[in-house]
Amino acid sequence: MKNIANFATSSLLVSVASAQVVQWDIQRRGGPAPRLSRRADGSVEEVITNEKTRGGYFATCSVGTPAQDLTLQLDTGSSDIWVPANSASVCESSLEGEGCTLGSYDYASSSTSEVINQEFKISYVDGSYSQGDYISETFGIGNVKLENMTMGLGLDTDIAYGLVGVGYALNEASVSQTRELYNNLPIVMRDEGHIATNAYSLWLNDLDASKGNILFGGIDTDKYMGDLIRVSIQQDSQTENFTSFQVQLTSLEAHSSSGDDALSSSSFPIPVVLDSGTTFSYLPQDLAEEVWREVGAEYTIVANDGSGVPLISCDLADSKGYFSFGFGGDGGPVIKVGMDELVIPSGTLNGQAVCQFGIQNFSGDPFLLGDTFLRSAYVVYDLENNEIGLAPTDFNATTSKIVAFPSQGAQIPSSTPAPSQDAANSGPSSAPNYSASKGFKDLSSSGSSGSGGSGSSGGSDGPDSAGSLAPALDFTQLIVMGASLGLMMFGSGMFLLF
Incomplete structure (x- = not known):
């Protein structure tokens, strides 16, 4: 379940709607x-x-x-x-x-x-x-x-x-x-x-927003910026059925005042599930470690079995750095996720306030993009056509223009397909491995993630490779950490055991 962290409460009020939404x-x-x-x-x-x-x-x-x-x-x-x-x-x-x-x-x-x-x-x-x-x-x-x-x-x-x-x-x-x-x-x-059709859109707004919505049967064109681009939902590899909102993440880039890094992973293209029931986001071990090095997150052991979580200075929520998540290859949707959405207050550790980093590691697919990602995206879930529409969110938008799906099976209104997703989904990402000297490290007080290990973050001043790698989390370790410190929240749907 996802009810293990200590956060402030909030609630929701009514806005506008149109027919058949x-x-x-x-x-x-x-x-x-x-x-x-x-x-x-x-x-x-x-x-x-x-x-x-x-x-x-x-x-x-x-x-x-x-x-x-x-x-x-x-x-x-x-x-x-x-x-x-x-x-x-x-x-x-x-x-x-x-x-x-x-x-x-x-x-x-x-x-x-x-x-x-x-x-x-x-x-x-x-x-x-x-x-x-x-x-x-x-x-x-x-x-x-x-x-x-x-x-x-x-x-x-x-x-x-x-x-x-x-x-x-x-x-x-x-x-x-x-x-x-x-x-x-x-x-x-x-x-x-x-x-009219089995589809809905999700606008969570930012972490401190006063307002957001989930809209069934339509989209709100005033709640996103740029183009709404469709990518295909992936079938379950074993049953060849559609059972979850799994799409292919084809690139991840880090951007800061000191430069840009295209991060690499042996897992690209990476199957990720867009799940509003998961608070954090979970990526493959190698990619998560690169992300931590970029921001100076420190993998910290918090349980007797060696399990840990990436912790980060709470001050970095004010950083202007961001990550760009790309889907569907060239011309596909790109969602920028700022540090203010990724630095999550998570209670206390040894009597001091701590923040978790919103991107964490996991041991196997499907990986998850939860609320730390979804707040930065306007997402349309089309269960009739097995497609996801993505566009950058318009944080704190004050106007609304709702467009209902006109009929059952109609495509997502005002959207276009990712032009090269078939090629991008079929093999390793071909994103260029350009890099800056520091990526996000100028945002860290220590300049080192503390997780150690070798990797291809692109910078020449990365952390000491003599350190020990952070172990990939599995479900059991997540349970132990949640019970020990009350720091974690988990999605419900993708973690079902029958």
Whole structure:
């Protein structure tokens, strides 16, 4: 799960929408204050809450008849709605700050509830889980009621809130349990005419922003800059099915006042999943180490098994340096991610405030680009055409121009395809290995990442190669570190274990 870091809370307010779109707006504040509404033109708006204490984006929805309000985590990386039952032991805690403070569901109090089967079961990499029944129930988004919505009921769970997964149906938990699919939330919204096609766009805005949104069934052309460019979603290599929002990262460059570095990796093109349910971003070991050297991040051991995290001076959040993430080769979308989005306050270590660096290492694909990347991008998830649209975000945009998808299967409005992505996705990146003498090192007080090791950062004054390499993290190590220090937040969808 992703609820292991100590962050400030926030919430969301309503903005504008147009016909056949559903928009969930994000606004930072001290705590949730949901307001729901439906516009006269037939579009639907709903408040969601950016709950940094739990890690993720939350929506206040209604379940059952009469309606019971629950605040559920919205996740592009998973595909089921599930809610905690009020009888679950995790919801019965009387301790302050514990229990299901975001709401729980009373099955017996609803006149529209119906048990489908007892096969709901889902677990996560940190050992948390939820299991119980699949039910059919009324599910409310604003004033729109979706009848007979299939969802999981967590009768036995150690997670104090539920989730709203909006990924591919093939990623539903039921696939591993019963080999059966059902129509999940985006499909039902499409089939009932609330949106024209199974697609939505994501605008998280910057780390300290007051406002952002997730828009189902359309795009907002005032929320990004430049061109919206489409890249293909990659099929699962084993099943050849579309199960996650995996695209190919074909280049990564570092830019600072002292020059530019094109970073290299034996893994290019790199399969990465764009997942709003993951707070940090995770790249291959060799590439992560190059990134750390550029910024002077220091890999610090924080657990007895040798696990660690890259820590960085919190002052570097004010740096003007940035990284450029390229997709689809020449002419493909390029997203610039500034240091202010990558230096993440993460609590205390040995009595001192610490910041984690937002790009971390991982042991195997698929790799993940989470919120530390996604805040800098305007992302359109098109599940009908299996494409992702990307453009640089327009931070703190104050105007809105929503364009709805005109029909089922229509391509992303105002977008063009990456012209050379087929060639770029088929083999190693051909990005030139140009470099400056320092890259980001002028931004570091120490001038050395401390992680050591050899590498091809391009600079002649890199860290001492006699040091020991930072070990690649695996799921077990992530769990240990999260339990030890409370510094980490993880995505839900890509870490499902059935």
